[in-house]
Amino acid sequence: MKIVLIGNPNSGKTTLFNVLTGMNAKVGNWPGVTIEKKVGIIKGTNHELVDLPGIYSLSPYSIEEEISRKFVFDEKPDVIINIIDSTSLERSLYLTTQLLELDTRIIVALNMTDILKKRGIEIDIEKLKNELKTDVIKISALKEIGIEELISVLIKNKTKYDVKKYDDTIDNNLLKIEKNLDSKLLHKKFVSVKLLEEDKRFNMYENDEIKSIVNSIRLKYDMDLEEVIATQRYNYIDALIVIVLKRRIMKEDISDKLDKIFLNKWSAFPIFIAIMVGVYYLSVGVIGSYTVELISLLFEKVGIWTEGVLVTLGASEWLISLIVNGVIAGVGSVLNFVPQLIILFVCISVLETTGYMSRISLLLDNLFRKIGLSGKSLIPFIVGSGCSVPGIMGSRIIENQDERKITAILTPFIPCGAKLPIIALFAGHFFENNAGIVSVSLYFFAVFIIILSAYIMKKRAFKKTSSTYIFELPDYKIPSIKYVFKDVLDKVTAFIKRAGSVVLICSIGIWFLLSFSLDLEYGVSVEDSILASFGKKISWVFYPMLGENSWGAAVSAIQGLVAKEQVVSSMAVIAGFAEDIEEEYSIFESGEFCFFTAASAYAFMVFNLFSAPCFGAIGAMKKELGSIKSLLKAVTFQTLFAWMLAVIVYQIGSRLETGIIHLTDLVIIVSILGIIIVKLVKIDKNKECIGCPYCVECDKTILFKG
Numbered sequence: 014m015k016i017v018l019i020g021n022p023n024s025g026k027t028t029l030f031n032v033l034t035g036m037n038a039k040v041g042n043w044p045g046v047t048i049e050k051k052v053g054i055i056k057g058t059n060h061e062l063v064d065l066p067g068i069y070s071l072s073p074y075s076i077e078e079e080i081s082r083k084f085v086f087d088e089k090p091d092v093i094i095n096i097i098d099s100t101s102l103e104r105s106l107y108l109t110t111q112l113l114e115l116d117t118r119i120i121v122a123l124n125m126t127d128i129l130k131k132r133g134i135e136i137d138i139e140k141l142k143n144e145l146k147t148d149v150i151k152i153s154a155l156k157e158i159g160i161e162e163l164i165s166v167l168i169k170n171k172t173k174y175d176v177k178k179y180d181d182t183i184d185n186n187l188l189k190i191e192k193n194l195d196s197k198l199l200h201k202k203f204v205s206v207k208l209l210e211e212d213k214r215f216n217m218y219e220n221d222e223i224k225s226i227v228n229s230i231r232l233k234y235d236m237d238l239e240e241v242i243a244t245q246r247y248n249y250i251d252a253l254i255v256i257v258l259k260r261r262i263m264k265e266d267i268s269d270k271l272d273k274i275f276l277n278k279w280s281a282f283p284i285f286i287a288i289m290v291g292v293y294y295l296s297v298g299v300i301g302s303y304t305v306e307l308i309s310l311l312f313e314k315v316g317i318w319t320e321g322v323l324v325t326l327g328a329s330e331w332l333i334s335l336i337v338n339g340v341i342a343g344v345g346s347v348l349n350f351v352p353q354l355i356i357l358f359v360c361i362s363v364l365e366t367t368g369y370m371s372r373i374s375l376l377l378d379n380l381f382r383k384i385g386l387s388g389k390s391l392i393p394f395i396v397g398s399g400c401s402v403p404g405i406m407g408s409r410i411i412e413n414q415d416e417r418k419i420t421a422i423l424t425p426f427i428p429c430g431a432k433l434p435i436i437a438l439f440a441g442h443f444f445e446n447n448a449g450i451v452s453v454s455l456y457f458f459a460v461f462i463i464i465l466s467a468y469i470m471k472k473r474a475f476k477k478t479s480s481t482y483i484f485e486l487p488d489y490k491i492p493s494i495k496y497v498f499k500d501v502l503d504k505v506t507a508f509i510k511r512a513g514s515v516v517l518i519c520s521i522g523i524w525f526l527l528s529f530s531l532d533l534e535y536g537v538s539v540e541d542s543i544l545a546s547f548g549k550k551i552s553w554v555f556y557p558m559l560g561e562n563s564w565g566a567a568v569s570a571i572q573g574l575v576a577k578e579q580v581v582s583s584m585a586v587i588a589g590f591a592e593d594i595e596e597e598y599s600i601f602e603s604g605e606f607c608f609f610t611a612a613s614a615y616a617f618m619v620f621n622l623f624s625a626p627c628f629g630a631i632g633a634m635k636k637e638l639g640s641i642k643s644l645l646k647a648v649t650f651q652t653l654f655a656w657m658l659a660v661i662v663y664q665i666g667s668r669l670e671t672g673i674i675h676l677t678d679l680v681i682i683v684s685i686l687g688i689i690i691v692k693l694v695k696i697d698k699n700k701e702c703i704g705c706p707y708c709v710e711c712d713k714t715i716l717f718k719g
Contacts, residue, residue, distance in 0.1 A: 014060045015088065016167065019081060019112065020096035020139050021105055022067030025124040029154035030064040033164070055164060063090070069104075069239065071111040071203075072212065085115065086200065090166055092118050096154075098459055099123045099136060102258060103615060106250045113176050113205040120148045122163055127153040135259040144253055146176055155493070169419035175202070178249040179242070183209070187232050193222045210239040268368075268488040275372050279644055283314060288364070294449030296357035297434075312345030316691045326596055331535055335524055342589045344517050344582070350434040354508055357433060358501040361398055366492040370395055386467050390420040394463070397424040400431070400507065401630040408637055421637040422647045423463045425626035430508055431577035435621050438581050442601055444616040451615070455622060462623060464656065508578075519572060523586045539605070541585070544568055558616045558659035560667060571622060576627045612666030616659040623655035 018033075020026040034053030035160065051064040065081045065567035072078060085093070095112050097105040112119050142149045148166050177184065190205040198218070207215040208223055209230065227238070234241050275284060316337050320486065323333045364370050374391040381390055390408075397404025399425055408420040428436060436455060440448040526544035530537040539545055548564025555567050569583040581600075588600040600606055609617070625631065625648045635644045 014092065014167070015090045016055070016060050016062050016092045016094060017085065017088075017090040018062060018064045018094050018096060019108070020067060020124075021069055021098060021101075021108060023152040024067070024096050024098040024105060026067055026096045027064065029094075029122065029124065029152070030062065032154055032157055032160055033062055055167075057165075058164065060167060063088075068108065070108055072207075085117065089199065089261055090117060092120060094120050094122050094163070096122045096124050099126050099151075100128060100134065102136070102254055103250060103669055106253065107246060109145070110176075110178055110246045110249065111203070112145070114206055115200045116202075117200075118147075120150065120163070121145060121165055122159075123149055123151050124154050126151045127156055127158060137257045137259070138158075141253075141257045144176075144256060144295050179245045181243070182233065183245065186226050189226050190223050193220060193226075194218060206242060210242050212239075238321065271489055272372070273346055275369065276376065281372075281376050281663070285376065286457070288369075290449065290453045292357065292360040292364075293453035293456065295360060296353050308349045312341060312349065316341045316345070331528065334528065335521065337589075340517065340520060340524075342520070342521060342585045348509070350437050350581075351505060351509065353437055354430050354433055355501060355505055358430070358504045359497065361395070362500045363492045364498045365395065366490065366497060368489045372593075381464075381467075384421060390416065390423075393420050393424045397427040397429055400423045400504070401427070401429045401626050402633045404429075405630060405633040405637055418638055418643070419467055421634055422470070422651070423466055424624055425461050425630050425634075426459050426466070426650065428459060428622060429505060429577070431627065432622055434581045436618055438584075438600070439609075439618050443609065443611045455618060457620065458619070462654075462658065500636075515574060518573055518583050520582050520586055523568075523572070523583050527587065540637075544587075554656075555620075556665045558620060558656065559608070559613045560610075560663065561608040561613070563608060566617065570617070570624070573621055574625060574628060574631075577621065580621055610667070610670065612663050612670055615666055616663035618705040619662050620655050620659035623651060623658055625652045625655075 018026055018030055029604060030051060030053065033055045035056050053062050053064075054060065055062050063084070065084060066078075068078045068081050070078060071082055071085075084090075093112055093115070097104075097109065109119075109121060109260070113330075121141075125139075138149055138151060150159055152161045152163055154160075157410060163390050179187070187202065187205045187209065190208055191201045194201050194204060195218075205214055208219060209227060231238055238677075248416055258381075274280060319341060320333055320337045323336065370391075374457040377391055393404045393408045404424040404427065405421050408417045408424065436452050437448075440451040444451040523544065527539060527542045528537075529535055529543055530541050531543055531546055546563050548568040549562075551571070551596070552562045552564045554563055555570065559566060565584065565587045569580050569587070572579040574585040584600050584606060587605055588602075601609055626634075631644065631648060634647060635641065638644050638647060
């Protein structure tokens with residue numbers, strides 16, 4: 014038996030899917046976490062469960078809704094489980110009224126019933142069953158309550174009854190339309206409603222008789238028929254709520270009280286800045302840098318021990334160099350930063366699962382809309398903090414095509430896990446006492462550059478971009494240790510696999526290019542190697558941002574196209590070959606990298622942060638942008654823009670170091686920019702707005718909050 018799971022975003026749909034199938038999927042507090050369907054087998058049965066994207070309606074106005082409607086029509090599931098957030102019946106039941114018009118059996122899973130009492134809400138389940146004329150099961154997906162009852166109900170064969178939602182005129186004419194449809198057509202009631210709404214996507218089913226019926230009804234109501242249908246649906250839902258829902262007057266809940274602090278127009282941004290400073294202070298600052306020293310010492314000892322063993326075994330000099338200076342130095346230099354990544358991923362995952370990141374999405378929405386984006390674009394940016402590839406793919410949740418392309422191009426600007434080793438290495442060495450502050454400054458610099466880049470793109474390339482954001486503000490939740498652990502484990506495992514494959518291969522390649530000359534002579538000096546010969550030809554490009562012709566820095570930056578982690582790995586391998594390096598070396602003690610100053614270090618970080626991403630991310634961009642031409646334009650923009658930013662940073666930074674520009678001057682300029690940005694932001698928190706599921710007229714963020 015094929016069963017489909019459908020529900021609104023944040024209704025607990027993915028959690029229920031995990032419970033029913035025993036599989037694990039990412040759980041977040043933003044709409045669109047499940048972009049494509051997931052398939053599993055319900056535990057203890059042979060029933061196939063398909064998890065469709067979170068949607069507000071079954072009308073195909075977005076990618077998610079198109080996927081869901083197409084699956085229901087084409088795959089002909091046996092049962093649809095409609096999961097509903099029981100604390101937000103008004104919003105959730107709109108989708109239910111559409112599902113009940115299908116010929117498929119519907120089971121309503123009333124989720125989050127365990128928190129109803131805290132909100133002073135009671136739902137009469139028997140009355141709700143009678144009104145909807147279908148099975149209604151109370152569950153708590155998070156606490157796994159009511160799951161066995163839900164599974165047992167699946168095997169029942171229950172007759173499907175029609176629910177009266179419209180007035181007599183609409184109902185009678187829907188029957189007339191149904192009679193004019195092909196008798197073999199599935200979901201005739203649903204199709205009839207769509208024809209009455211004059212949905213052009215269903216024109217294939219239309220004939221002259223149906224057109225006549227629709228015209229007569231339009232004349233009767235003298236208004237848009239889609240609005241008529243939506244209004245009558247909401248009237249039905251309002252009446253249903255009166256029958257089944259009992260509310261007690263409750264004081265403000267904890268979410269309301271917290272929002273008065275976290276969404277306050279004066280405190281919201283300072284709190285956000287403080288939280289992100291804390292995140293990077295923990296991951297890159299004192300705690301993170303301490304873990305790097307421990308892991309670095311471990312790999313150092315492993316390298317020395319391995320070299321001793323190989324010498325004892327009589328291994329060749331080139332093999333010892335390959336393993337110690339190539340493999341261990343290259344891969345070890347990247348794995349040094351795994352503890353820092355774990356701390357960063359834990360912090361980000363906790364912020365996501367508590368619901369705070371949703372508030373940041375709301376916080377930035379008004380600002381983003383002024384530059385052609387919306388708060389919804391923040392979702393790929395958040396995902397991109399782990400890895401740019403899924404972040405870019407996550408831009409699919411954005412309906413507006415131009416906005417989706419801009420988001421796909423700008424997502425790699427967010428510091429991802431692969432860029433953290435670069436940030437941690439340079440910040441930890443050149444800004445030892447302020448590594449956390451410097452690291453978080455790059456995060457906010459990235460936000461500023463995203464805003465600036467989006468504004469430029471809107472003015473130059475995507476002039477017709479407009480944006481609407483329909484958004485649900487979830488309650489604050491205590492993070493689930495289980496899901497945080499799984500989320501972090503997945504990200505760290507992917508990082509380690511990358512270090513064990515891509516970085517390993519590249520490190521061996523770098524070792525080969527450093528060990529041989531153009532005549533393939535082994536054991537030449539670093540300056541005469543193949544890599545140095547290539548690097549010297551391109552090093553002039555990096556001179557304006559580094560103040561030095563460094564072939565080592567140039568080839569390391571180019572290696573970032575393969576994988577951003579490879580920048581650090583390449584530097585480690587090159588440093589290992591430097592003649593003046595000590596046994597227990599630091600990369601910056603190498604003659605090839607000793608020229609770095611605080612200004613050039615920060616500029617180098619900026620270039621690697623904003624330049625073209627790795628090949629994996631470029632491939633994802635190509636898929637979202639749709640053509641090689643668009644991809645080449647995007648990659649060229651990213652790289653040239655990164656070069657310009659790095660040059661500006663170095664030129665200003667070097668003058669700060671020499672005292673030509675004073676820090677006070679810079680602080681005043683940054684403060685003015687900050688005031689301008691704050692002025693552009695206006696938080697619009699309308700908790701009472703239920704609204705229609707699609708707002709194309711009003712220029713504001715719509716919040717759904719139970």
